[in-house]
Amino acid sequence: MSEINSQQIVNTAVTLVERYIEGKRNFSRANLVNADLQSVDLKGSDFSYADLSEANLNGANLRGCDLSFANLSQANLQDADLRGAMLFSADLRQANLKGAKLEKADCDRNTHFPQDFDPAQVGLQIKEG
Incomplete structure (x- = not known):
């Protein structure tokens, strides 16, 4: 079988959930601007370099996800x-x-947080690069 289907472009919430159910976890560089992913279970997925700006991730399970270099600006x-x-x-x-659970999540000095947000107060670990 060819590997063509393994890197199909994920650009809708429906496609993302379908791929996740199929066992896929690599969603690096996905374009999910304004996607409605409320309460969706996506634990263990790779969203590095993904665009999740303005996405609704209210109550989503993102435990252990790689969100490095992801755009989550204005995301819920x-x-x-x-x-x-x-x-x-x-x-x-x-x-x-x-209300986001951020214990044991890792960030660095290049991670941009909302104004007046204290990463240490919610249990974030700032790693020195």
């Missing part, structure tokens, strides 16, 4: 589970992080 991450996620150089400016 309220009550999302981001425990153990990698947020290196991620853009979370103007994201709603109210």
Whole structure:
């Protein structure tokens, strides 16, 4: 069987969920601007370099996800589970992080958070590169 289908472009919430159910976890560089992923279970997925700006991830399970270099600006991450996620150089400016679980998630000095957000207060670990 050819590998052509393994890297199909994921650019809708429906396609993403279908691929996840099929066992796919590599969604690197996916374009999911404004996607409605409320309460979706996506734990363990690779969203590095993905564009999730303005996405609704309210209550989503993103445990252990790689969100390095992802654009999450203006995303709704309220009550999302981001425990153990990698947020290196991620853009979370103007994201709603109210109630988000961030314990043991990793970030670095290049991770951009909303104004007045204290990463240490929510259990984020800032790694020195």
